[in-house]
Amino acid sequence: MEQLWRTFGNLIPIVLIVTPMLVVGWWALAVRRRGRQAAVQAYWTSGLDILIALFTLPVLYLVFVPIPGGVNNISLVPGSEVAKAFTYSSEAAVMQILGNLVLLTPLGFLVPLRTARMRSLTRVILGAALVSIAIEILQAVLGIGRISTVDDVILNTIGAFVGALLALLCLKLIGVRANENPVRATRSEGD
Structure with a gap:
């Protein structure tokens, strides 16, 4: 629990400040889109856009905030960093695995809801792998005291895949086909 607080404690004030701004941004974006979209559609797409931004900010924070005294390293052997973490502490290893699985899960869930083109598991897997690879490369290049590892790429991609499965x-369940707009598909003809 102490590790969680050290990792995420700094995010609490940021979330408290940013959340009201995001709610106002959601409303403003929806109002602006109402000229081009029906009201329900405008609020749906704006809400998803804001949620995507909301879940992207902590990802950026968690992967790009320097670790004081951390060592820059690159590990290209699958499973090696997870196995090494288990030699130090099984709790730390489980946190590392769960953290990497959960990191891109919300985006894997939200993006297919927002964009019909991303309602393919193959596209989500490819997109998540590319985002995760970009994160690992940037961590290595920026030298912020983090280990850039293929384990993170694999776990992040699996997490996004699970999110996409849940979204699909x-x-x-609500009867939306892959190329349909969820709002239009669930509304009756009389609406």
Whole structure:
């Protein structure tokens, strides 16, 4: 628990400050889009855009904030950093695995809801892998005391895949086909 507080404690004031701004941004964006879209559609797409931004900010914070005294390293052997973490502490290893799985899961869930083109698991996997690779390369180049590892890429991609599976399941449950707009598909003809 102490590790969680040290990792995420700085995010609490940021979230408290940013959340009201995001709510106002959601409303303003929806109002602006109402000229081009129906009201429900404008609020739906604006809400998803704001949620994507909301989940992107902590990702950027967590992967680009320097670790004081951290060592820059690159590990290209799958499983090696996870195995090494288990030699230090099983709790730390589990936190590392879960953290990397969860990192891109919200984006894997939200992006297919927002964009019909991303309702393909192959596209989500490819997109998540590319984003994760870019993050690892930037961490290595910036020298911020983090280990750039293929384990992170694999776990981030699996997390995004799980998020996309959940999104596609939700869309299927409400009867939305892959190329349909969720708002239009769920509204009746009389609306």
